[in-house]
Amino acid sequence: MAVTLKQIAEQAGVSPSTVSHAIRGINPGKRQLSPQTIIKIRNVAQKLGYRPNMLAAGLAQNKTFTVGVLVSTLRGDFYERILEGITEVVHPQFTPLLTVHNYDKLRERRELEVLIGKRVDGIIAACSGDVENSYIYRELGEVHRMPLVLVDRGLKDINCPVVRSDHFKSTYIAVKELFGLGHRQIVFAAAGRDMDSTQIFKDGFTAAIREVGCESESGIFAKKTNSWTRGEMKQFASEIIDHVLGLAQRPTALILQADWLAYDVLAECQVRGIRVPADLSVMGMEDCSPSALPGISLSTIKVELEQVGKLAAQMLLNLINGEVPSQTKVLVPPSVIIRKTTRMLA
Amino acid sequence: MAVTLKQIAEQAGVSPSTVSHAIRGINPGKRQLSPQTIIKIRNVAQKLGYRPNMLAAGLAQNKTFTVGVLVSTLRGDFYERILEGITEVVHPQFTPLLTVHNYDKLRERRELEVLIGKRVDGIIAACSGDVENSYIYRELGEVHRMPLVLVDRGLKDINCPVVRSDHFKSTYIAVKELFGLGHRQIVFAAAGRDMDSTQIFKDGFTAAIREVGCESESGIFAKKTNSWTRGEMKQFASEIIDHVLGLAQRPTALILQADWLAYDVLAECQVRGIRVPADLSVMGMEDCSPSALPGISLSTIKVELEQVGKLAAQMLLNLINGEVPSQTKVLVPPSVIIRKTTRMLA
DNA sequence: GTGAAAGCGCTAACAG
DNA sequence: CTGTTAGCGCTTTCAC
Numbered sequence A, B: 001m002a003v004t005l006k007q008i009a010e011q012a013g014v015s016p017s018t019v020s021h022a023i024r025g026i027n028p029g030k031r032q033l034s035p036q037t038i039i040k041i042r043n044v045a046q047k048l049g050y051r052p053n054m055l056a057a058g059l060a061q062n063k064t065f066t067v068g069v070l071v072s073t074l075r076g077d078f079y080e081r082i083l084e085g086i087t088e089v090v091h092p093q094f095t096p097l098l099t100v101h102n103y104d105k106l107r108e109r110r111e112l113e114v115l116i117g118k119r120v121d122g123i124i125a126a127c128s129g130d131v132e133n134s135y136i137y138r139e140l141g142e143v144h145r146m147p148l149v150l151v152d153r154g155l156k157d158i159n160c161p162v163v164r165s166d167h168f169k170s171t172y173i174a175v176k177e178l179f180g181l182g183h184r185q186i187v188f189a190a191a192g193r194d195m196d197s198t199q200i201f202k203d204g205f206t207a208a209i210r211e212v213g214c215e216s217e218s219g220i221f222a223k224k225t226n227s228w229t230r231g232e233m234k235q236f237a238s239e240i241i242d243h244v245l246g247l248a249q250r251p252t253a254l255i256l257q258a259d260w261l262a263y264d265v266l267a268e269c270q271v272r273g274i275r276v277p278a279d280l281s282v283m284g285m286e287d288c289s290p291s292a293l294p295g296i297s298l299s300t301i302k303v304e305l306e307q308v309g310k311l312a313a314q315m316l317l318n319l320i321n322g323e324v325p326s327q328t329k330v331l332v333p334p335s336v337i338i339r340k341t342t343r344m345l346a
Numbered sequence C: 001g002t003g004a005a006a007g008c009g010c011t012a013a014c015a016g
Numbered sequence D: 001c002t003g004t005t006a007g008c009g010c011t012t013t014c015a016c
Helices: A005-012 A016-024 A035-048 A054-061 A078-090 A105-117 A131-142 A167-180 A195-212 A230-246 A259-272 A305-320 B005-012 B016-024 B035-048 B054-061 B078-090 B105-117 B131-142 B167-180 B195-212 B230-246 B259-272 B305-320
Strands: A066-071 A095-100 A122-125 A148-151 A162-165 A186-192 A219-224 A253-256 A281-286 A299-302 A329-332 A335-337 B066-071 B095-100 B122-125 B148-151 B162-165 B186-192 B219-224 B253-256 B281-286 B299-302 B329-332 B335-337
Touching (some): A016 A035, A054 B054, A066 A078, A066 A105, A066 A305, A078 A095, A078 A305, A095 B078, A105 A122, A105 A131, A105 B095, A122 A305, A131 A148, A162 A167, A162 A305, A167 A186, A167 A195, A167 A253, A167 A281, A167 A299, A167 A335, A186 A195, A186 A259, A219 A230, A259 A281, A305 A329, B005 B016, B005 B035, B016 B035, B066 B078, B066 B105, B066 B305, B078 B095, B078 B305, B095 B105, B105 B131, B122 B305, B131 B148, B148 B305, B162 B167, B162 B305, B167 B186, B167 B195, B167 B281, B167 B299, B167 B335, B186 B195, B186 B259, B195 B219, B230 B253, B230 B259, B253 B259, B259 B281, B305 B329
Parallel strands (some): A066 A095, A066 A122, A122 A148, A162 A329, A186 A253, A281 A299, B066 B095, B066 B122, B122 B148, B162 B329, B186 B219, B186 B253, B281 B299
Antiparallel strands (some): A299 A335, B299 B335
8 A cells, every 4th residue: 555664665676774874864774774775765655655554653762743632512612722732732743633522421431441442551531520530531541651640620538740820829819800890899700510620719709809808798609500501690790799789798700710701791790780890800711812802891800721731742752752740730820811801899 | 551352352352353253343354253262251351451553454454443633723713723624523433533733824735744644544624725735635536546625715626515604695695685675875895814715705796786686875895805814804994994984985884805894894883983883784604602702793794614524524424435426526505694783674 | 162373564572 | 984783562363
């Protein structure tokens, strides 16, 4: 079918191993080739349109020049941004084999098995968070000795590098920023499918609120769901506003756990005649692409997703090269972005 | 290192070939195994945590259970949506090897070579559009006999299936819709890095305008660039409004080649005191995620990107199975979505 | 029903 | 400087 080393060897009148070395350059086999044979071999290869079969090479070297990437979903720009960071860092040495689990634990398992079967050189995974699948991640390291780094979410009992955004700091700096602007009554509306993350967000909020001494006039409004459809989001936005309006001490600032939720809250405010930021300052989280749009201009906490991807990829490459990671838990710091939905209090 | 067929064979006291058959089930090697040996072998495999090495299997069968996907970029939700369609269709039979060219023709070449080297079973590519690279796509089919389907953009002289959104129809139905709403003076603002696509958009616009007989009062305002930064976009939005305002016959409707451009146009309208849709109806193209946001509510032409991905993937699977495609050029039809930036003229 | 042997395309000692 | 020989881990005739 495709042209092989052997065919080139015959055409050029040399042995396969010579061809192998000539094609790959000097270093790999640390062999001295006469310039003429190199030229000759390369010419033949060129003429025949030879492309080395990396599968065969990999089989012989026990390498695949491929890294497995498992993400939760391709919807929205969250994993897309992480993915972008990853591809840029592993390129061109490795190419990513992309899998998606859609929060389905059976699929998560299966995809991981596929990656093992394909003998990827390492895996970067955003696990579904289902503890039932922990064992397979453990197996990855312990029985298959496959380099693994987790992104976005860690896994109890799994001792492997984790790169995630610093959620604690997100709410923490949001509160500090708002406090700096003069706000004293601040509400954090927590919502997410991932209870661990949500808890961290809450902790950051609480810690900051304590530090600035606003415990009595601030609070958390939470709801848990594991499917956020547009309708549910809108519904929750409405409930948040109800809550805010119902409070004895009317809050002056509202922090939402996600930009997309903030968009609905903004819409709800408009419907109810609440002026933003005059009556209420609103702050989102993540800095999704619409937030910068002139019509939205949402103040938010920017989560450095590309950076998460890049750092994770860099750690994986190090692991693949046999280096021991200096730190195993990496938190990438968020930053605050002030646009037009927050204001300084007089 | 990893556990192999041979080890299982030894542990189970049978030959490697028997293990191979037992693991894969009955069909593949059409061999009759006694139920007991099957059980015995599977148990051993289970106990040892055996995962077949698909590389080795692939080398023996000349298959990789992998498809190459080459996209232009991961930024924005355009390719992401196509990618989503692809992954869902090829799953779980194949897993996608993801590459990105970033409109760099050298990188495009290199990534394609990598995919060839990894002997993917087929390729779905959004080519950069650079004609200099045509030859490599040709080589793909002619010398490597690799199934190929192009998405989003075709390539002259390359005779392979192409799946793309029907750009002609996009502007065509936009005009028809607007005409139906009573608009007679319609402007289409064309802008894009890909001149071929832009031309098709223009053609669709012109054809529809002719049909409804509004040639004299309608027109096209075009600008070409190949890098659309936020600043340039904003600048162009401003120029578009200048143009619209400068026309003797003031247009009542404006069609933009991209939603993102429309967002800036909307913002510019606000700045200039042009009320949308009272003074001007605005229609975008693609239906990006922010368009549905309450604060934006952009009327637009929805491009079915997931569908493009799905159809492309389906065609590729057919090609891989040796089927001859019934049709080689597939155009997926867009649809109009009316939100709040367009109105019916009195 | 099961085993032996050849081979997929390459790399990596080991000789010369 | 170059050729020969073993594999890598699997599938697949062909024999028994």
